[in-house]
Amino acid sequence: MTGAARTGAVATRRRGDGLLAAIFDAVFDQLRTVGYANLTMDRVAAAAGTSKTVLYRRWAAKEDMIADAVRYRxxxxxxxxxxxxxxxxxxxxxxxxxxxxxxxxxxxxxxxxxxxxxxxxxxxxxxxxxxxxxxxxxxxxxxxxxxxxxxxxxxxxxxxxxxxxxxxxxxxxxxxxxxxxxxxxxxxxxxxxxxxxxxxxx
Structure with a gap:
C-alpha cells in the first residue's frame, strides 16, 4: 500500500470514528432533552447529521444503540x-x-x-x-x-x-x-x- 493510500485509509477510519462519536453525542443530547421514552432513531439521526438508514445498519433497535453509546462512554x-x-x-x-x-x-x-x-x-x-x-x-x-x-x-x-x-x-x-x-x-x-x-x- 502506498503512503497516499495509507493516509486515505486512516482518514476514512477517522471519519467513521467521528460519525460514531457524533451519533453517541446525539444520543446523550436527546436523552437529556426529550428523555428515554421519546428518543427515536429519527431524532438521533437528525441531531447527528446522518440518516436513519445508517443507524439501522448498525443497530436493530434504539435500546441497542443506547447501550453501545453508554458502553462507549x-x-x-x-x-x-x-x-x-x-x-x-x-x-x-x-x-x-x-x-x-x-x-x-x-x-x-x-x-x-x-x-x-x-x-x-x-x-x-x-x-x-x-x-x-x-x-x-x-x-x-x-x-x-x-x-x-x-x-x-x-x-x-x-x-x-x-x-x-x-x-x-x-x-x-x-x-x-x-x-x-x-x-x-x-x-x-x-x-x-x-x-x-x-x-x-x-
Missing part, C-alpha cells in the same frame, strides 16, 4: 491505578463509578430507571457489567489485601462492605442529583467504607 475500572493504600484505592475506584455518571452526562441512572420493567434492560446490564461489578470486585480485592496486611478487620473484607460505596453513589444519583459531587464520594469513603473496616469497630 463508560470508564474502565481496570485502568484505575492501585497503590496499596486502602483509602486512596477505594476512593479512586469510587471515583470511577462517579465518572460513569459524568461520562454519560448524568443520564446513566435515568436510563436504568426508564428500563424498569423492560423485558431487555440492556443499559442497566451494561452499567453493571462494565463499571459497578468490576469496581465492587476490585474494592473487595483492595480490602482482602489490606486484611492480609493486618490493616483492617478480616471479616470486613466482604462483598457487602465492598458494595457499600458503589451502592451509595448509585442511590445519590437516583434520588438526589444525576452527577455525584466529589465531596460526597470522599464522605462515603471516610464515613461509611473505612469505619466498616476499622479494627476498633464493633
Amino acid at each position: 463508560l470508564p474502565n475500572p481496570g485502568d484505575v491505578p492501585l497503590t496499596g493504600d486502602v483509602r486512596a484505592d477505594v476512593h479512586a475506584l469510587l471515583r470511577c463509578v462517579q465518572a460513569s455518571f459524568s461520562a454519560t452526562r448524568g443520564t446513566a441512572l435515568q436510563l436504568v430507571s426508564a428500563e424498569a420493567g423492560c423485558g431487555r434492560p440492556a443499559v442497566r446490564q451494561t452499567i453493571i457489567d462494565h463499571v459497578v461489578e468490576p469496581c465492587v470486585r476490585l474494592i473487595g480485592e483492595v480490602l482482602r489485601r489490606a486484611a492480609e496486611r493486618g490493616e483492617i478487620r478480616p471479616e470486613s473484607a466482604s462483598e457487602l462492605v465492598a458494595a457499600s460505596g458503589p451502592a451509595m453513589l448509585v442511590q445519590y444519583s437516583l434520588i438526589r442529583e444525576p452527577i455525584v459531587p466529589d465531596e460526597f464520594v470522599a464522605a462515603v469513603v471516610d464515613q461509611i467504607v473505612l469505619p466498616l473496616t476499622a479494627r476498633s469497630a464493633r
Whole structure:
C-alpha cells in the first residue's frame, strides 16, 4: 500500500470514528432533552447529521444503540491505578463509578430507571457489567489485601462492605442529583467504607 493510500485509509477510519462519536453525542443530547421514552432513531439521526438508514445498519433497535453509546462512554475500572493504600484505592475506584455518571452526562441512572420493567434492560446490564461489578470486585480485592496486611478487620473484607460505596453513589444519583459531587464520594469513603473496616469497630 502506498503512503497516499495509507493516509486515505486512516482518514476514512477517522471519519467513521467521528460519525460514531457524533451519533453517541446525539444520543446523550436527546436523552437529556426529550428523555428515554421519546428518543427515536429519527431524532438521533437528525441531531447527528446522518440518516436513519445508517443507524439501522448498525443497530436493530434504539435500546441497542443506547447501550453501545453508554458502553462507549463508560470508564474502565481496570485502568484505575492501585497503590496499596486502602483509602486512596477505594476512593479512586469510587471515583470511577462517579465518572460513569459524568461520562454519560448524568443520564446513566435515568436510563436504568426508564428500563424498569423492560423485558431487555440492556443499559442497566451494561452499567453493571462494565463499571459497578468490576469496581465492587476490585474494592473487595483492595480490602482482602489490606486484611492480609493486618490493616483492617478480616471479616470486613466482604462483598457487602465492598458494595457499600458503589451502592451509595448509585442511590445519590437516583434520588438526589444525576452527577455525584466529589465531596460526597470522599464522605462515603471516610464515613461509611473505612469505619466498616476499622479494627476498633464493633
